[in-house]
Amino acid sequence: MAQKIYFETYGCTLNKGDTLIMKTILKDREFVERPDEADVIIINTCAVRLETEERMKKRIGELRKLGKKLVVAGCMSGAEPGTVLSVAPEASLIGPQAIERIQDIVDGKVKSILNGERASMTPHVMEGKIGILPIADGCAGDCSFCITKLARRKLRSYPLRSILESAKFALSRGAIELELTGQDTSAYGLDFGGKIRLPDLVREVTNLEGNFMVRIGMMTPEQAQSIIDDLIEVLRHEKVYKFIHLPVQSGDDNVLKIMNRKYTIDQYISMVKELRNKVPYINVTTDIIIGHPGEDENAFENTLSLMKSLRFERIHLAIYSMRSNTRSASMPQIPDKIKKERMEIAYKLYEGISLSIHKEYEGKNASIVLTEIGKKGSVIGRTLNYIPVVIRDSTDLGKRVNVRIDEASFFDLKGHLI
Template identity: 80%
Template sequence: MKTLLKDREFVNDPKDADLIMINTCAVRLETEERMKKRISELRKYGKKLVVAGCLSGAEPGTVMSVAPEASLIGPQAIEKVRDIVDGNIKTALNGERASITPHMMEGKIGIIPIADGCAGNCNFCITKLARRKLRSYPLRSIIESAKFALSKGAVELELTGQDTAAYGLDYGASIRLPEVVRQVADLEGDFMIRIGMMTPEQASSIIDELIDVLKLKNVYKFIHLPVQSGDDEVLKLMNRKYTIDQYKGIVGELRAKVPFLNVTTDIIVGHPGETEEAFENTLSLMKDMRFERIHLAIYSMRSNTRSASMPQIPDKVKKQRMNMAYKLYEDISLSIHKEYEGKLTSLLLTENGRQGSVIGRTVNYIPVVVRGDHELGVRVSAKIDEASFFDLKGHLI
């Protein structure tokens, strides 16, 4: 939206604004509550208010109950943001095909959305109500955004989406994710590409080509492949389109053919139908697969989703299971990171860290904290001194 409003003046203080826009998230109940609280706070400034994002797209009635005077714009209608800001229309919740890839930079990292929405229909997901259809950005627009980021000094390009492996399905599958990665990788410059999250079912449909691009020298050996549960029956209740054996097969083939591959996953604890046995199956999967990073989340009931109508697991049980899963995750990740202690590694320094440090990434995207004020955007050699479950710490050599 800021890309489309680049000719407007942005201010840092809401008091100085003519219009205030909040871009919302609704993926979890506690997040929605924070969004509603913030909307209420922003109303007090007495300025024109625009509520954008997934809360508007999925629950417009909720937004209007908090701020009936607000204009609403859904996440798949951002092309209409100028009309909303200028007051030509009050509400825009759905749009046409995405045409302009946003220009987004975070320091030395260029963030490039390649698709909006997904091809799945998970029973627990409210995002599907906000982003109802898959919309792939045109390849030429993605390349333009990548060139823009590189011209601004980016050394890492993140190709993002709810399901990057679904890219192109809405175009008749004439161009898929691997071709996007390959064309971005062919651009001039010294940079690395990080491929964003993808579903196992879509990854399996392009696995040979995906393996080929993961082997490219300027692509991180990293894949984010959410499994969500280690139990087949729970996967059915979630409406996930694969079995645990199929998931293991995908990861096994990727790891066998892409050296040093880092597999990250997501797991939901306490989804309806998760018995004690099902939860134990999830813990077993974590042990067997040895994921370097796991995004763990307690199931959050979301309105108007199928999972919300199922018998719910008590909060106390969900919290107990979460504590067990998180402890196991910490132990597994720490044991993986301990293997790096005392070793030399090449890093690309991309971010400023806390308390006078910088963060670099290994070839398989593990963060390494380096003390000192070092120049970002350069490749360095480092020795790993210490490991935690979350990252590595080292010094330059």
């Protein structure tokens, strides 16, 4: 009788892809929907924030009580194996860069494997009409605040051929959007000696037959700078969304040094201006951490000034969360009360800027690609610069349609078919 395995997955797209790789390797086993039905329970964990870690610890403890063979995978195993074992001493551990040896773990040949060799298998991840293509695992940076770096220690780019196979699979399943994702997409190919980089990969993907759009995922400014000319060229391609996710993290040079980010604010501003000058309508999205160690009142004001001057359409704001074993955790910390106050100020500013940008679309027509089912029967599409548009009209996913924008909120646009 085939061994019964239950998977439970948390966290980012890379984790979802890792679960699919493990399922592919274990395809001769039987996958069940409930943990109490399984012989082996595999929980693929996330540890990006402190509150996430606490939730993982609680869930590991609950699954442990079922008395099954427990395998803890994902970033918590890779970055904090001692924490996992303090909750479940008998658990087997497998790090996110060792998942291709999951069979050895499940079969009991070894108890723990935290690091592995080069990644070779690109997962097939589909979410509705979106094909998600992990292109690399790990990054080339070493940010002071990042616990993910401890779990995914090495940059491991997936082979071009494997990525293209996943892209073709997604297109054959009706994908209208291909999302290239990773911790730092602009680092793609550095571990191949730089012979092939992100723009080369994007060109190969856009050369595939089909009516689809490509979204390039998050990238670090330091690596994006090194490929900026070729990056601008591919962003101008008709099959590529005019969108770039370029986390600045702080608007203050001193805080960037403490974070171990390898660029200055002037360099970041120069890059954004060049992108906006050379790629019409480009949407530059960013991430900002509020309350990182070293962020005094002047540094916080510099961050607010950057938000006002660059007027980002979308900002992923997060209060700094202290993570064990990172350099930032050993630094003097900003009191929680101050962090929360600053977050309220920054979020209010962000909402106002985003709403004012979206208001400029009201009463105008836009071409959108329908990719997702929304709430209450609505359909969500994306403009060519990746702003979400919600429409109530009954229509099928995967279509390109023209809409009139009726209403704007800070988060999205609303419209109807024309």
